[in-house]
Each structure stands twice: as C-alpha cells, then as structure tokens.
Amino acid sequence: MATIEAKIGAGERLSAADGLTLLTTPDLLRVGRLADEARRRKVGDDVFFINNRHINHTNVCKNRCDFCAFSRDDGEEGAYTMSLEEVLDRARSSLVESITELHIVGGEHPDLPYSSIREMIAELHALAPEVHLTAFTASEIVHFAGQSGMTEEEVLLDLKAAGLGSLPGGGAEVFARRVRDQVCAKKISGEKWLDVHKLAHRCGLRTNATMLYGHVETLEERIDHLLRLRDAQDETGGFQAFIPLAFHPRNTKLSDLAPTTGVDDLRMLAVARLMLDNFDHIKAYWVMIGLKLAQISLFFGVDDVDGTIVEETITKAAGSEAGQAVSRNELVRIIQDTGRAAVERDTLYQVVRRYDS
Ligand code: V47
Numbered sequence: 343m344a345t346i347e348a349k350i351g352a353g354e355r356l357s358a359a360d361g362l363t364l365l366t367t368p369d370l371l372r373v374g375r376l377a378d379e380a381r382r383r384k385v386g387d388d389v390f391f392i393n394n395r396h397i398n399h400t401n402v403c404k405n406r407c408d409f410c411a412f413s414r415d416d417g418e419e420g421a422y423t424m425s426l427e428e429v430l431d432r433a434r435s436s437l438v439e440s441i442t443e444l445h446i447v448g449g450e451h452p453d454l455p456y457s458s459i460r461e462m463i464a465e466l467h468a469l470a471p472e473v474h475l476t477a478f479t480a481s482e483i484v485h486f487a488g489q490s491g492m493t494e495e496e497v498l499l500d501l502k503a504a505g506l507g508s509l510p511g512g513g514a515e516v517f518a519r520r521v522r523d524q525v526c527a528k529k530i531s532g533e534k535w536l537d538v539h540k541l542a543h544r545c546g547l548r549t550n551a552t553m554l555y556g557h558v559e560t561l562e563e564r565i566d567h568l569l570r571l572r573d574a575q576d577e578t579g580g581f582q583a584f585i586p587l588a589f590h591p592r593n594t595k596l597s598d599l600a601p602t603t604g605v606d607d608l609r610m611l612a613v614a615r616l617m618l619d620n621f622d623h624i625k626a627y628w629v630m631i632g633l634k635l636a637q638i639s640l641f642f643g644v645d646d647v648d649g650t651i652v653e654e655t656i657t658k659a660a661g662s663e664a665g666q667a668v669s670r671n672e673l674v675r676i677i678q679d680t681g682r683a684a685v686e687r688d689t690l691y692q693v694v695r696r697y698d699s
Contacts, residue, residue, distance in 0.1 A: 343367055350376060356617055361565035364613045370605055377612035377643030385622055385645045389677040390687040393670055393694075394443035394649035395436040398656060399424045399462065403449025405481070407526035409515070409557055411593035411659035413449050423451060426462060433466055437473070442688045443649070444470075446477035447512055447656075456490035456497070460504050467505025474689040475506055476550075479513030480538035481530045494538055498545045508689055509542050511550030511585055517570050518563040525558055525596070532567075536574050543580025548690060550625075551581050555610055556589035556602035564610070568617040575620045582691065583623035583646060586610040588630045592661025607631045608642045615643025623691070629657050633668060637676040646687075647673060 346360050364373050400423040403413035414421035433444060444466060466475055487494045515522065517532025539549045553567050575581050588602040615624045625646040628636035636647050650668055670686070674697045677684035684697040
C-alpha cells in the first residue's frame with residue numbers, strides 16, 4: 343500500500359498487481375481515502391445526479407444470460423414487448439417531471455424488426471427533442487446490425503440521425519472469455535463490446551461503461567476488465583462514466599450465489615476510481631446498492647449517484663429492494679448531508695441546476 347500511495351503521489355499509473363493489492367488489502371478505509379483524494383483532484387467536490395426515467399421496452403431476449411432475471415423467451419409467461427404507443431405514453435408521463443434523459447435498453451428480441459427500433463427513437467425524439475436519449479447496449483447494436491443487414495457503424499449513425507444521443511454502459515459484464523463462456527455464452531465478446539464503444543466514440547456518441555461483479559469472476563478478471571477499459575479510453579477518450587454493477591442473484595440461474603457485501607461494493611467503487619485514472623466520473627447506481635450505501639460511497643471515490651429513475655425492471659426482477667424511484671429533493675438531501683454540493687446534470691454532464699446547501 344505504501345508503494346501504491348507513493349505512485350499515486352507521483353502521478354504514476356497503477357498496475358494490475360497494484361489493483362489486486364487494492365482489492366485485497368484489509369485496510370478498506372485507506373483505499374477509500376486514496377480514492378476520495380483522486381476524486382477531488384479529478385472532478386472537485388460537486389456530486390452529480392440526473393432527473394431521468396428508464397424504459398425497458400421488451401424483456402424478450404435471445405441471449406438468456408445466467409445472471410439475468412429480467413429476460414424471457416417470446417411467448418413465455420411474463421414476456422412483454424411494449425407497443426410504440428406504450429413507450430410514447432411512458433415518455434409523455436415523465437415529461438411533466440421535467441426529466442432531461444430517457445434511458446432505454448431492452449432484450450435482444452429475435453423478431454422485432456430494426457425499423458421499429460429506429461421508429462421508437464425517431465418518435466421519442468420528435469415528442470421531446472430537448473430530452474437526451476441514451477439507449478441500447480453494444481450487444482443490442484450488434485443485434486440490430488445482424489437484423490438489418492447494416493454494419494454496426496451504419497446502425498449507430500442511423501440511430502444518431504433519428505435522435506440517439508449516447509450509449510449507456512450496459513452489457514459489458516466481465517470481459518474475460520472464461521467468465522462469458524460460463525454466464526453469458528451467447529452474448530457478444532468483451533472485445534466486440536469494446537470495439538462497438540470505440541466505434542460509437544468515433545461516430546460522435548459519448549458512452550458509459552459498466553462491470554457486473556460479484557458472481558463467478560476472479561479478482562484478477564475484475565482488474566483485467568478495468569485495464570481494458572482504461573486502454574480503450576486512452577485510445578478514444580469517449581467514455582464519460584464507469585458504473586460497477588453489484589450482482590443480484592435472486593430469480594437468476596445463479597441464485598445459489600450470495601449477494602455482494604457493502605465492503606465489496608465500496609471497495610469496487612474506490613478501486614475503479616484509482617485504476618481508471620482517465621475516467622472523469624465514477625457512478626454509484628443506487629438501485630443496485632441502496633441509497634444509504636450510495637451516499638457513503640461519496641467518501642470512496644464516487645462523484646455521481648445516477649438519477650431519479652422511477653421504474654427499473656432489470657434489478658427489480660433480480661430481487662433488489664432498493665426501490666424504484668427517488669425524488670430530486672431526496673437525492674439533493676443525501677448528497678448535501680455529506681457536506682458536498684449537489685448538482686443536477688444532463689447526460690453530457692452540463693450543469694442543469696446547482697443546489698446550494
Ligand atoms: O447490462 C443484469 C446488469 C445492466 C443483473 O450507463 C444485472 O449510466 C445486477 O447497464 N444483477 C443494465 N445487474 C443496467 C446498466 C446501467 C444502469 C445504470 C446506469 C447505466 C449507465 C447503465 O444490468 C445489464 C447487466 O450488466 N444486470 N442482470 C442482475 N441480476
């Protein structure tokens with residue numbers, strides 16, 4: 343740890359071995375303090391949140407990943423696909439709350455034509471051009487390319503022309519082939535996920551990155567994931583935020599696994615801040631770790647607590663008890679209680695409103 347502290351002090355990059363030390367040292371608070379300092383140097387004392395809504399337009403998915411409690415086969419009990427009108431109704435009902443972002447991801451429906459996906463984006467954009475549409479994982483983009491006969495670049499540019507603003511960070515899971523073979527064998531490879539994000543960056547779309555941790559991956563594989571993201575960010579600079587996603591085992595094929603602990607969650611956020619020295623934002627997704635732990639994580643390298651959300655079905659299906667919605671006032675209150683400034687941002691981290699305590 344002393345060597346790592348010296349390296350950080352000298353502005354040197356941390357190695358894979360350093361990452362493993364940070365993930366295993368019993369001194370969690372020391373890791374947290376280093377991450378807190380790194381956060382202050384990188385982004386200052388503002389804590390960001392966004393007023394957003396999630397729409398998961400279909401849960402029908404050809405991949406059926408072992409960690410996912412949300413997906414269904416077409417025709418199976420519980421399977422759903424929203425009509426365009428349903429999606430637009432949900433968007434309309436959230437506009438009265440003056441949201442700035444719609445976050446749209448869904449299953450990879452084998453029979454939903456790409457034209458209906460494009461139409462959904464175009465209609466949402468026509469309905470509320472001021473609302474940023476962050477939509478579709480890299481895996482969905484590859485799926486749309488397969489369905490439409492277009493290249494992934496053509497799909498990205500076509501969706502951008504229809505109103506797509508950015509890509510969220512989902513679908514990354516853990517990049518290592520060993521892990522993917524075990525838990526999401528049908529999903530695109532880690533290399534492909536990275537390629538699609540770098541392509542999106544070159545098409546002028548910013549993106550986020552995630553890692554689903556706390557299932558079958560080793561600590562070495564977590565660090566490998568972070569280093570591959572750091573390399574990709576060196577190449578393009580197009581990632582905005584990294585969001586570690588804590589695995590929720592209930593109702594999944596991995597339901598015999600124990601959920602992550604608070605120590606693991608805080609440590610993962612702090613280590614991400616220290617290893618991903620070229621990412622500005624480390625986000626605690628409160629839906630997965632709970633609002634109270636998300637608040638404490640603000641002392642462990644985090645500068646963003648995501649958003650108001652309202653309805654999120656992926657984590658709910660896997661047994662999350664964190665709740666589905668939080669008001670703007672509640673987010674401001676938990677942030678201000680840490681002594682930091684609460685800043686409502688838009689998707690691209692432009693300030694919407696600054697709340698003085
Ligand atoms: O891609 C699936 C993960 C992701 C489970 O970019 C699970 O700002 C835990 O990507 N337990 C969707 N996680 C969520 C996501 C996201 C969330 C918030 C913000 C952003 C952003 C992205 O959730 C999926 C998958 O990796 N997931 N099942 C589960 N049982």
